[in-house]
Amino acid sequence: MAFQCQRDCYMKEFVTTVASCCPAELKQEIGGKKESVSGFTVKLQDTILFPEGGGQPDDHGLITDIPVLRVTRQGQDAAHFVASPLEVGQEVRVKVDWERRFDHMQQHSGQHLITALAESMFGHMTTSWELGRQRSTIELDTPVVKAAQVQALEEAVNEKIRAHIPVNVKLLYNDSPELEKVRSRGLPDDHAWPIRIVDIEGVDANMCCGTHVSNLSHLQVIKLLGTEKGKKNKTNLIFLAGNRVLKYAEKSYSTERSLVALLKTGPDEHVEAVDKLQKSMKLVQKTNLNLLRDMALLIAHNFKNDPRRGNFFSLHRKEGDHEFMNIIVNEINTQETLVFLTVGEEKGPGLFLLAGPSEQVTQLGPRLLQLLQGKGAGKNGRFQGKANSLARRGEVEAFLQQRCNQFNLQEE
Structure with missing residues (x-):
């Protein structure tokens, strides 16, 4: 079944009813240690809170005024972990943490776009990806990605964003001829038809359960930060999409201003100034020794x-x-x-x-x-x-x- 969050990824509030409520425990990281928290697992008739899946973390939000601490998939249902019980049959208003949701949409759709173009331009297949808290990583099945390829790929993905290309969600059945053109790394064991397809018009069609933007222009911009050596002859491509690029620029500018005050030099001279400081420090350390x-x-x-x-x-x-x-x-x-x-x-x-x-x-x-x-x-x-x-x-x-x-x- 498709949840309301998958049918309309932009819906921020939703009224539904409580289907079940059972005592449960959740393991959470508190102060660097994993601790068990007592609460309740609530299942709703439908939900706009996405349960983790497809490499995308779960949504946060509220059921009435009760914070939802975790959302997971249990079969065809979404299980919401909350600290307080809810009455079965009760009508509730569900609100999504929109800032977190839209960030996940931007990163996930950005990953689809980067993955599709990395394959079509250079033949680099994606084997996995991670939506991190501050940056995201795509694992490419190649030992090396050249700097020129990274630059060309960044230019290509941002050109697609400027082209205002629609992103549509389709539901396909096992007899649909369109399935042959769909990119997939395989179906989960508990999948049920129809299969949800995220289609970037003319660019990529991929099986996916996650939430996505409706148009590439909503990604705003994608910045490829570079690559790192991955495991088993693979390369990790690090990227930011949308609002994360703006936050990264703001943080970088703040750091730059702090360095100007500390080093008493302009931004273009920071590397040279730090290099001189390091050499001076080594000399002082040697003298002190x-x-x-x-x-x-x-x-x-x-x-x-x-x-x-x-x-x-x-x-x-x-x-x-x-x-x-x-x-x-x-x-x-x-x-x-x-x-x-x-x-x-x-x-x-x-x-x-x-x-x-x-x-x-x-x-x-x-x-x-x-x-x-x-x-x-x-x-x-x-x-x-x-x-x-x-x-x-x-x-x-x-x-x-x-x-x-x-x-x-x-x-x-």
């Missing part, structure tokens, strides 16, 4: 030359890395001295290194991890890793000093 190495050597030598030095050395610095700590350890005789080093924010995450007599380090390492809430491992008299928090560093230092003294008493 050399300074850190010299500082590490100086710190170690100062300790070794201190006549009052003991058998325990502890140091924390905000700046540094594993190499900085290892240089210090390499310069100090850790067979006689227990060394505890940390780098990072005083009460935030950081790096640590414990070095000294192997027996001491092996015994003290696990307790060190516990106090620093860290992860690490050790061998040959060194134990190092990452600390989630250095807030208890002072406690660790006192603990190590105490244990170091105990070891010395045992030796005496």
